[in-house]
Amino acid sequence: MPFGNYWQREEVMPLNQLEELQLKRLRWVVRHAYDNVPFYRRRMRELGVHPDDIRRREDIARLPFTTKEDLRANYPFGLMAVDRSELVRIHMSSGTSGKPKVVAYTERDLENWINMVARCLYMVGVRRGDVFQNMVSYTLFTGGLGFHYAGERIGAMVVPSGTGNTEKQLQYMLDFGTTVIHATPSYALRIKEVAEERGIDPKSLPLRIGCFGAEPWSDNTRKRLEDAFDIKAFDSYGLSEMNGPGVAFECEEQNGLHIWHDHYFVEVVDPETGEPLAEGERGELVLTPLTKEAMPLIRYRTGDVTYIMDYEKCSCGRTHPKIHRILGRVDDMIVVRGINVYPSQIEHVLMNIPEVGDHFQVLITRNGSLDEITVRVEMRDEIFTGELEDFRRIQGKVSKALQTELNIRVNVELVEKGTLERFEGKAKRVIDLREEL
Amino acid sequence: MPFGNYWQREEVMPLNQLEELQLKRLRWVVRHAYDNVPFYRRRMRELGVHPDDIRRREDIARLPFTTKEDLRANYPFGLMAVDRSELVRIHMSSGTSGKPKVVAYTERDLENWINMVARCLYMVGVRRGDVFQNMVSYTLFTGGLGFHYAGERIGAMVVPSGTGNTEKQLQYMLDFGTTVIHATPSYALRIKEVAEERGIDPKSLPLRIGCFGAEPWSDNTRKRLEDAFDIKAFDSYGLSEMNGPGVAFECEEQNGLHIWHDHYFVEVVDPETGEPLAEGERGELVLTPLTKEAMPLIRYRTGDVTYIMDYEKCSCGRTHPKIHRILGRVDDMIVVRGINVYPSQIEHVLMNIPEVGDHFQVLITRNGSLDEITVRVEMRDEIFTGELEDFRRIQGKVSKALQTELNIRVNVELVEKGTLERFEGKAKRVIDLREEL
Ligand SMILES: [Zn+2]
Ligand SMILES: [Zn+2]
Numbered sequence: 001m002p003f004g005n006y007w008q009r010e011e012v013m014p015l016n017q018l019e020e021l022q023l024k025r026l027r028w029v030v031r032h033a034y035d036n037v038p039f040y041r042r043r044m045r046e047l048g049v050h051p052d053d054i055r056r057r058e059d060i061a062r063l064p065f066t067t068k069e070d071l072r073a074n075y076p077f078g079l080m081a082v083d084r085s086e087l088v089r090i091h092m093s094s095g096t097s098g099k100p101k102v103v104a105y106t107e108r109d110l111e112n113w114i115n116m117v118a119r120c121l122y123m124v125g126v127r128r129g130d131v132f133q134n135m136v137s138y139t140l141f142t143g144g145l146g147f148h149y150a151g152e153r154i155g156a157m158v159v160p161s162g163t164g165n166t167e168k169q170l171q172y173m174l175d176f177g178t179t180v181i182h183a184t185p186s187y188a189l190r191i192k193e194v195a196e197e198r199g200i201d202p203k204s205l206p207l208r209i210g211c212f213g214a215e216p217w218s219d220n221t222r223k224r225l226e227d228a229f230d231i232k233a234f235d236s237y238g239l240s241e242m243n244g245p246g247v248a249f250e251c252e253e254q255n256g257l258h259i260w261h262d263h264y265f266v267e268v269v270d271p272e273t274g275e276p277l278a279e280g281e282r283g284e285l286v287l288t289p290l291t292k293e294a295m296p297l298i299r300y301r302t303g304d305v306t307y308i309m310d311y312e313k314c315s316c317g318r319t320h321p322k323i324h325r326i327l328g329r330v331d332d333m334i335v336v337r338g339i340n341v342y343p344s345q346i347e348h349v350l351m352n353i354p355e356v357g358d359h360f361q362v363l364i365t366r367n368g369s370l371d372e373i374t375v376r377v378e379m380r381d382e383i384f385t386g387e388l389e390d391f392r393r394i395q396g397k398v399s400k401a402l403q404t405e406l407n408i409r410v411n412v413e414l415v416e417k418g419t420l421e422r423f424e425g426k427a428k429r430v431i432d433l434r435e436e437l
Numbered sequence: 438m439p440f441g442n443y444w445q446r447e448e449v450m451p452l453n454q455l456e457e458l459q460l461k462r463l464r465w466v467v468r469h470a471y472d473n474v475p476f477y478r479r480r481m482r483e484l485g486v487h488p489d490d491i492r493r494r495e496d497i498a499r500l501p502f503t504t505k506e507d508l509r510a511n512y513p514f515g516l517m518a519v520d521r522s523e524l525v526r527i528h529m530s531s532g533t534s535g536k537p538k539v540v541a542y543t544e545r546d547l548e549n550w551i552n553m554v555a556r557c558l559y560m561v562g563v564r565r566g567d568v569f570q571n572m573v574s575y576t577l578f579t580g581g582l583g584f585h586y587a588g589e590r591i592g593a594m595v596v597p598s599g600t601g602n603t604e605k606q607l608q609y610m611l612d613f614g615t616t617v618i619h620a621t622p623s624y625a626l627r628i629k630e631v632a633e634e635r636g637i638d639p640k641s642l643p644l645r646i647g648c649f650g651a652e653p654w655s656d657n658t659r660k661r662l663e664d665a666f667d668i669k670a671f672d673s674y675g676l677s678e679m680n681g682p683g684v685a686f687e688c689e690e691q692n693g694l695h696i697w698h699d700h701y702f703v704e705v706v707d708p709e710t711g712e713p714l715a716e717g718e719r720g721e722l723v724l725t726p727l728t729k730e731a732m733p734l735i736r737y738r739t740g741d742v743t744y745i746m747d748y749e750k751c752s753c754g755r756t757h758p759k760i761h762r763i764l765g766r767v768d769d770m771i772v773v774r775g776i777n778v779y780p781s782q783i784e785h786v787l788m789n790i791p792e793v794g795d796h797f798q799v800l801i802t803r804n805g806s807l808d809e810i811t812v813r814v815e816m817r818d819e820i821f822t823g824e825l826e827d828f829r830r831i832q833g834k835v836s837k838a839l840q841t842e843l844n845i846r847v848n849v850e851l852v853e854k855g856t857l858e859r860f861e862g863k864a865k866r867v868i869d870l871r872e873e874l
Pocket of ligand 1: 252316
């Protein structure tokens with residue numbers, strides 16, 4: 001099925017045609033939602049907008065937003081636009097609180113989704129003959145089955161190993177000659193650690209490609225992953241409300257993520273006002289899936305912070321405009337002494353300091369009326385000499401680097417390697433103790 | 438794709454044509470194994486048999502057996518008959534000890550497998566519009582993905598809920614209107630219990646169909662499951678070495694399992710001597726998959742005890758001969774005071790006694806030189822009055838029923854409901870303490 005170096009012909013469709021296609025599909029999906037989902041008909045009437053009003057691309061701004069809360073409030077099937085007998089799959093994302101969010105798929109939705117993820121894997125070089133170890137949760141989480149079907153579709157040998165049991169995961173990598181992994185970046189760093197404990201140089205594994213997602217990670221972490229395993233590491237973006245993984249992905253350029261414009265209408269808005277922002281302006285990513293039959297979502301507020309990159313045709317030949325790697329989540333933003341801090345900024349700073357290990361933790365506390373940030377970081381055995389002087393030097397260096405980036409003073413605690421909790425899935429690195437007081 | 442009441446036309450192929458097809462495919466698979474798997478070429482040469490010697494169906498008896506140990510010894514890829522680039526999936530079964538067994542699939546193997554499981558689900562009445570909750574492990578275990586793909590292929594709405602979190606599983610059944618479940622019988626009984634604890638009558642769930650497998654269960658357990666949930670309960674048989682689930686399945690008759698003769702050559706042999714047994718004679722099931730490309734297995738010793746049922750065309754119209762429900766495993770057989778005991782016999786007896794609850798445990802101990810069996814059974818609250826006299830009556834009743842079936846004396850301990858361990862996957866009911874002494 002591949003089309004030269006591309007999985008699908010649509011990846012290199014000229015931008016003007018792509019935008020025409022977007023408008024056509026936008027009109028379809030708005031009509032589909034209006035006709036078949038009472039929730040949208042009500043919302044659109046409230047805003048005085050009708051499907052026929054969507055004539056140009058800009059008209060999308062007239063449409064209502066959809067939020068995570070709307071999904072929860074309509075649990076389980078309130079937003080479905082097709083008969084239940086048309087649904088062939090359910091996925092869920094539990095979130096941190098309250099009712100889970102349900103997403104559902106028709107056969108065609110699945111087919112589109114498989115091909116979008118396959119585009120991504122094919123784009124970073126996964127081919128028939130590769131051994132693809134899929135180290136994320138299966139069952140109701142979209143990450144496992146999403147990548148699984150796509151790897152199989154390409155013809156790679158899929159090892160559906162799921163999460164957990166790091167020792168065995170490593171053994172499979174050795175036994176099956178794994179060339180491609182999919183995991184969270186923090187879990188990949190955990191595997192590196194276990195390999196080293198067993199006296200195996202992670203570089204000696206036959207890995208070529210790592211696909212990492214589900215949590216924001218920086219270019220400095222990329223460098224660490226690439227150096228540790230001698231691989232190319234690519235950023236994967238998706239969310240279950242948009243099918244799952246495969247919404248956007250880095251190409252070989254590793255400079256921004258191509259987002260599949262034939263399936264998603266992309267906006268970035270001011271998270272406070274909801275006003276559309278221009279190319280290059282940071283804000284909340286808002287996506288309208290253009291082809292989803294089961295559960296169309298209009299202007300879905302992803303909660304992810306990014307910006308649309310300047311359009312210039314990518315050297316890979318794909319015409320689909322890129323977004324910057326996710327900078328954080330709107331609701332992950334920590335406000336400390338009136339200053340906005342994203343955990344991803346902290347990660348970015350730490351992973352650039354050679355003396356700092358791969359694991360860290362951020363504690364927010366209240367001291368009287370004053371908020372304080374404490375960053376606990378593991379040191380790297382190989383570099384730390386054990387001398388008090390060296391300890392103070394590293395502490396000062398980390399502290400200064402964080403202060404420069406964040407514009408506030410940060411307490412730094414250096415801890416021994418192996419002290420902090422490890423994660424198999426999304427890392428939970430921020431502990432906000434203020435609410436408990 | 439359905440063919441009338443059948444998923445595939447092959448299900449009603451006249452038996453003589455089916456047997457012709459078997460012979461043709463047997464010749465193909467023997468040639469395939471001989472040409473492409475050094476292990477089989479060596480084995481066949483040792484036995485002085487060549488693919489050209491397989492001219493009639495009976496000639497299968499000239500071929501070597503394959504055992505679990507052969508799979509382990511050839512871990513991971515020693516038995517593959519195709520280039521690694523042809524493989525698109527790996528599954529594993531860990532077994533209780535030693536190296537895991539790996540199985541692999543080509544695209545065509547997967548396609549055959551999906552259709553075989555789809556035949557089974559379609560046979561018991563699963564259709565587009567059904568909500569199919571698949572409550573078994575995903576990832577490397579074949580049960581999860583095997584049923585998942587088939588449910589989706591039929592067009593049922595698949596809820597890939599996996600194992601664990603019984604409270605949530607129950608909630609999904611309520612929220613999604615689940616009509617079909619796949620689970621181990623012991624897990625289904627656990628769900629019944631949790632429902633009752635929550636004050637939900639399991640009968641009030643919209644369930645119609647239960648597919649139960651992965652552990653032997655008796656007709657008395659079937660009756661309990663059917664009564665508890667107001668469903669029809671069907672026995673599912675498969676093993677990862679034969680792709681996974683979908684090897685054989687009960688039809689609406691609930692009297693024996695149709696085994697797909699176009700994909701498996703079926704023998705039953707004496708587990709000691711390996712000699713073929715006649716229709717109706719109990720022994721070890723030996724299967725030769727006839728269409729597996731990636732990993733052909735010749736005369737695989739399944740370890741499962743059953744017999745081939747008298748051939749008469751089933752009222753469902755399917756021509757594929759049936760096997761009796763699995764009676765136990767060759768290596769599950771417990772020898773106590775020189776008498777062969779299968780845990781499934783104990784289950785059969787217990788589930789027929791109304792005063793006995795759904796959970797039990799079998800302890801084997803050595804008292805001096807004498808082996809003893811102790812059966813611990815939970816009582817049913819609804820029936821047990823709490824009087825000592827009633828207690829003694831039940832104890833005597835259970836003890837006598839077991840002695841009649843097993844021909845040895847058995848200690849019976851009655852315990853309160855909720856005392857014994859519950860299982861989400863295969864139940865581990867036999868605890869043999871003799872080896873530890
Ligand atoms: Zn590119
Ligand atoms: Zn039948």
